[in-house]
Amino acid sequence: MSARIETAGAAAATCGACSSSCNTSQLTRLGIKSGGWDYVVALMGNPNTGKSTIFNSLTGLRQHVGNWPGKTVARAEGAFNYNNKKFKMVDLPGTYSLLSTSVDEEVARDFVLFGRPDVTIVVADATRLERNLSLTMQVLEITDRAVVALNLIDEARRNGIEVDERALARDLGVPVVPMSARRGEGVSELLSAVDNVAQGAYPTRPRRIKYRDAKLEAAVAALAAQLESAVGGLPNARWVALRLLEGDESIIRAVRDGTLGELGRSDTAVNLTQLGAS
Amino acid sequence: MTLNHLGVGQIATVTGVHSRNAERRRMFDLGILPGTIVETVMRSPLGDPVAYRIRDAVVALRHEQAEMIEVQMENGATPAEATP
Numbered sequence: 001m002s003a004r005i006e007t008a009g010a011a012a013a014t015c016g017a018c019s020s021s022c023n024t025s026q027l028t029r030l031g032i033k034s035g036g037w038d039y040v041v042a043l044m045g046n047p048n049t050g051k052s053t054i055f056n057s058l059t060g061l062r063q064h065v066g067n068w069p070g071k072t073v074a075r076a077e078g079a080f081n082y083n084n085k086k087f088k089m090v091d092l093p094g095t096y097s098l099l100s101t102s103v104d105e106e107v108a109r110d111f112v113l114f115g116r117p118d119v120t121i122v123v124a125d126a127t128r129l130e131r132n133l134s135l136t137m138q139v140l141e142i143t144d145r146a147v148v149a150l151n152l153i154d155e156a157r158r159n160g161i162e163v164d165e166r167a168l169a170r171d172l173g174v175p176v177v178p179m180s181a182r183r184g185e186g187v188s189e190l191l192s193a194v195d196n197v198a199q200g201a202y203p204t205r206p207r208r209i210k211y212r213d214a215k216l217e218a219a220v221a222a223l224a225a226q227l228e229s230a231v232g233g234l235p236n237a238r239w240v241a242l243r244l245l246e247g248d249e250s251i252i253r254a255v256r257d258g259t260l261g262e263l264g265r266s267d268t269a270v271n272l273t274q275l276g277a278s
Numbered sequence: 279m280t281l282n283h284l285g286v287g288q289i290a291t292v293t294g295v296h297s298r299n300a301e302r303r304r305m306f307d308l309g310i311l312p313g314t315i316v317e318t319v320m321r322s323p324l325g326d327p328v329a330y331r332i333r334d335a336v337v338a339l340r341h342e343q344a345e346m347i348e349v350q351m352e353n354g355a356t357p358a359e360a361t362p
Binding site for chain 1: 299303304306307308309332333334335
């Protein structure tokens, strides 16, 4: 790997280099060809961590990639076939938090929360791992099925940063895949991790922060129970209850105007259109 | 002292965040919370905003945001002159 020379044309060279050096033979890039799919995969992550590069290398699309945050303001969708299964992939705007206020951050948040993707890939920048783990922990609070893509690992190595990905995977309770999407490194490992988590072959045990305050726990439990009876089929009643107690305006609005209820009741396919329209 | 008084090249540790609600949340999301080490990297030509190194990333904060962040410098070094 170290012998590979980086050039301005590295992105174009990636496909050729990749098909020879790594096992992506089971991957068929389907572009935007939609229709039925077996699994929905969401791409989350802080701004400027390489989500769109990963998206393009899996789907074969040319979603605009730029080295600045805030580039992806709406979702981009694509698809790929892997191991004879069709995956629909949704590239979300970069976000520092699931609790924030801007529209693009809400798009990302709502999709992971209510779109119920089968797998959420959290793309983390290996060169700034600590600040990327905050969003990772938040995503693990609302879904069991996640994979951490430890991107920009080549840059991290160049800066003398070594990440013990096995210890990280053990601590987080989900697969961690070191990769360099730009150079096609780790793409096949990511695909196999996503496939394993989608099928339940990888038993995830996401690390969750426990709130030790008994009063808070009691309030959350009471509110979550009420939410569940008022809004059937809500996937993350506990998380929603916490946001309500925190005074999160957008969640309060979603409960008031019934958006939350609709999203809770409908299936993934419908959610996709609803979230796209909003 | 507050973060806006930290001169370029100086390093301090955050001891408190006085911002409220969404603004406070945002600071936490950007990695600014008690215990975080911050370094002033540069000042924009007009002195506002100012760029700080926070957990390996450079973050620009406006004056009114920086003055909500309480910091303490290592071993009692003297802060730079107050910024406008």
